[in-house]
Amino acid sequence: MFKTNALFAAVLAVSATQAIAASSEAVIEQNGVDQIADVYQEGVGQASYIYQTGASQQNSATTTQLGQDNFSEVTQQGALHQADVIQTGVEGEVFISQYDRDNSTIVEQAGFANSADVIQDGVSNDVVLIQDGAYNSTIVDQFGEGNEALISQSGQEGIVDLIQTGNMNVADIDQAGIGNSVDLEQQGDGNLALVDQFGDSSQAMLLQSGTDNFATVTQAGFADYASISQTGSNNTAIVTQQ
DSSP, rough: OOOOOHHHHHHHHHHHHOOOOOEEEEEEHHHHHHHEEEEEEEESSSSEEEEEEEEEEEEEEEEEEEEESOEEEEEEEEEHHHHHEEEOOHHHHHHEEOOSOOOOEEEEOOSSSEEEEEEEEEEEEEEEEEOOOOEEEEEEEESSSSEEEEEEEEEEEEEEEEEEOOOOOOOEEESSSSSSSEEEEEEEEEEEEEEESSSSEEEEEEEEEBSSSSEEEEEOOSEEEEEEEEOOBSSSSEEOOO
């Protein structure tokens, strides 16, 4: 059940020598062929678990942790997945689970006490998550095909809850304020949602269950609230709050 090739064993050996702090831990289990995992840890109290199981065509997971009290867990089943986790701050944690095939997730945490949870159970879905702020939380669930999620959190106490169950949807979210939240669900196909939050304590709720809809929300004030629901096709919604 536990298979590690010579190259990966060498990577582990190097990583073990470079994990300079006590309490650092890396546990990796690979069951299949052509799977590659790379773990580099430097700091205090870090832990990284990578599981790649099932019939595989070169699944790859890379975890780099520089800092303190970081935690990362990657689980990949299927084929052609890619997961990259880079943590350079303190007290960050990342959970990534990828099923089916050809999904990609990149998570970079350079702030303080940020958390990320990404689940992909579709085909050819992409997630890019950058957290440079503090106390931010992001949950992404992708179950369709060809969906894209681009999320940047550079503020504080931001919350993003994104669900994509359709196909070829795109969500682009940028949080730069304090205490903002985004609840976005895309159930249809070919929808595009853009959310920019530069103010504080604002909330944006979006539902796209139709086809080829476009929605954009810009919140630059205080305690703004926006709600958009699109169930038809080729609709456009633009909300600007200052």
